[in-house]
Amino acid sequence: MLRLLACAAFLAACSPAYNWRTVADPAEGYEIDLPAKPTVDERSVDIAGRPLPMHVRAAHTQGAVFAIAAIDLPRDDAQLQQSVIDALRSALARNLGTSPLERAVQVPLSAGATAPGIEIVATGAAGPAHEQRTIHAWIVGRGRHVYQAAIVAAHAPPQEQSDQFFGSLKVR
Known part of the structure; x- marks a missing residue:
């Protein structure tokens, strides 16, 4: 029995x-x-004054949520795409009541090139209990989609885990 417990x-x-x-x-x-x-979750979200379909895949581990959201646009429209990107940026800051740090990133495309994106990092109090949260996100628009890859946690996961997540993102 002791051997079985030790093995387990x-x-x-x-x-x-x-x-x-x-x-x-x-x-x-x-x-x-x-x-x-x-x-997997799908819902309609009101962004930029219109309901848009959003598809989310989220994985929970080690007290963190790793998620990818794809928001479908009705057409390939640079102005609408930018409005959605701006709305996502504002929502991240508003959710934590803070001004996030932002920098430009290049998001790999499936075809081998890159697309310009935004990296956002914010730490602040979230929710009615004002619990400390860190959000690290990449946002990129491409064609008829806007993508948001994000990690939400009380404490940022180890750097190699964040690198694995963001470094693996490829969009069409």
């Missing part, structure tokens, strides 16, 4: 906290690595 404890210690898997959504036009089996 050993196997539990060996189970990876981050069980990375590549998730591709050809309909939404992205590929990304998630650290656990994702949940």
Whole structure:
């Protein structure tokens, strides 16, 4: 019996906290690595004064949520795309009641080039309990989609985990 308990404890210690898997959504036009089996959610969100379909895959591990959201636009329209990007940026800051740090990033395309995106990092109090949260997100618009890859956690995950997540993002 003691041997069985020791073996079970050993196997539990060996189970990876981050069980990375590549998730591709050809309909939404992205590929990304998630650290656990994702949940899938679809809903309509009011962004830029209009209801738009949003598709989300989210993985929960080590007290963090790793998520990719794809917002469908009715047409390939640069002005609408920018309005949606701006709305997402504002929502991130508003959710934490803070001014986020922003910088430009290049998001890889499936075809091998890159598209300009925005990296946003914000830390602040979230929700009615005002719990400390950090949000690290990349936002990029491409064609008829705007993508937001984000990590939300009380404390940022180890850098190599963030690098795995953001470094794996590819859009069409």
